[in-house]
Amino acid sequence: MDSLVQGFRDIQPQMRKNEVWRHVDFTSMLTDQLLLPKGERQTVEYRCNIPDLDAERLVIENGFFHHPQQQNEDGVVMAGLKDICHRREEFVRQYLGSCTPKQNPYLKYNSEHYTDGLFVYVPDGVRVKRPIQLQSVVNAGHGLFLQVRNLVVMGKDSCATIIHCDDSYDNAPAFANNVTEIYVGQGAQVEYYKLQNLNNSTGLLNHTYASMEQGAQFRSVAITLNGGHIRNHTEIRMLGEHCQVQAHGLYLNDQEQEVDNYVFVEHAFPNCHSQELFKGILDDQAHATFNGHVLVQYGATKTEAYQSNKNILLTDKALVNTKPFLEIYNDDVKCSHGSTIGQLDEQALFYIRSRGISERSARTMLLYAFCDEVLKQIYLEPLRERLTDLVKKRLHGELTLCSECALQCSTPCNGPEAHFYIDPSKL
């Protein structure tokens, strides 16, 4: 086993004693099949199957960013992190690591060993019209141990939408310990969409750290459709007044997949607002964890913070550990937290069936309706439509004939997408 893989593996036992990392155990995935990336490049062109999405597409292939540096007429810079570090070191050093005041060994490991990543700089007052799409693809033909570091710097009053996709290309095992830092300047707005559709032998520890200045807005939606073991570790700090945070997530998992969402939101100044909604459907022996932590500091008066996690378990063996958690040191706040683990609403089921719709179709419809609350949070329309379709396909069960399916997707089911499904009849 490579010494870096071994080193990472050795951190784990100690980390699991920490409440925040308790359910994080990638040991079974950190095998000697994993090699360090050497800049393997394939001749394939990575297409994105989101119809009608006009985005600036950038690919990180096997841990390396191969595009040349780009700077458009508004001064927006998109480049490889290693490259920009080399050429504009002083500038990058101001921001790199600035969003991660609290260190943890996994983060440190990435800081020390990252291979490359995406760097985005949006100058003050620039509103980036086309969404920036970052595709992290694993396609080396053998197992890979990856550490990617991305940095996004949003200038004052700037605005951008970022789509971050993690895709597997084949069935080779992989493990990635990726870090994305997003610095949101004063009054800036960021929409950040994380999409994960990985094979079952891939592990992903996905850190997102956001630091927000006064009046900044940050929205993130993480959609996990498939993946062996995924941990979305998100830490958001509001370092000025009137900030707004929305962190939402949806996970649909089956077999022995594990998904773990950790969201830490810090309210350090008055008049900030945060909202979290995480929903999940678990089939087979899938395991999900939700760990939400909202910290309201002494000075953070007029804070509003809402936290919600809702789950549907389809089988007796599916498992959810959920812990919505508020830590409040101020009296003048409005906060709520809650979580539910349950089955479908019987009344709604009766209503749908009373129109002549079979029990199976009715359940599928309600499962989709359950997901829709999160999907609605995706404001980028082509992306929402595509994800809506993927969720529908994930839920469509064994109904391979589109005309018989209750959901009526806008594109027909075909190819390998239809092979994974969550079976509503087990409810």
Add this chain to the structure above:
Amino acid sequence: MLNSRKKHIGHKHCITNYLIQQMALLSIRNLHASIGDKEILKGVNLEINCGEVHSIMGPNGNGKSTLAGIIAGNTKYTVTQGEVIYKGKNILDMPVDVRAAEGIFLGFQYPVEIPGVSITNFMRTAVNEQRKYRGLDPLTGAEFMRLMEEKKKVVEMTTNLANRSVNEGFSGGEKKKNEIFQMAMLQPTLAILDETDSGLDIDALRIVATGVNKLRRPDNATVVITHYQRLLDYIVPDFVHVLYEGRIVKTGPKELALELEEKGYEWIREELEAKK
């Protein structure tokens, strides 16, 4: 065509030729039902024929919605005694979606919100699943849209409303209009409307009632559950039943509704006690 008829006859649930036997469309005999330990229906008897409109009135909490729920197939209630014969067959063991495909429709007192499912998709699924049950081919997109356009007129529904999620954020009036719209789409043989008039303003009441009247045919029947005579000004019943303490204690012509409106239910109670 021939093929689809074969399927129709061959289906194990399909009820046919009840009309030939000249039976009532719905016949409820000595129906007792409870929810949990509480007995709600204590021996209901009711006969409904095709072409008729029946109104069921009565004070709150006396079993009107329970009766509607049992006919539609809500498993929340336990039937302890009696039978419900629809088209000549006891339907108590039939699942709710099969009853719907057999032509029973329940207009809900509190229609349920289903976010994320548009009315169009909801109805398309319902219409096509019912058609499949009857051995018919599903409607194509164009055929379905045409049907929908036609039926939207029945309740003066706007296109905007039809594209929204089922009942999500609808006003009371919109929800009830949507119920009648669904009834128009599904063309049931037996429609039970549970307090369709509650929460409606005068205009919405007129639209809903006119819609119900437009859907009346000699081969279907309607049961209207209501508290107020006002709805019956628009939907004129052939029979008015009073459901009181789990039994139908009085049946009369449409004038009975006027009498109830004027005198309340107290005199019914007195009349019952005098009988005892």
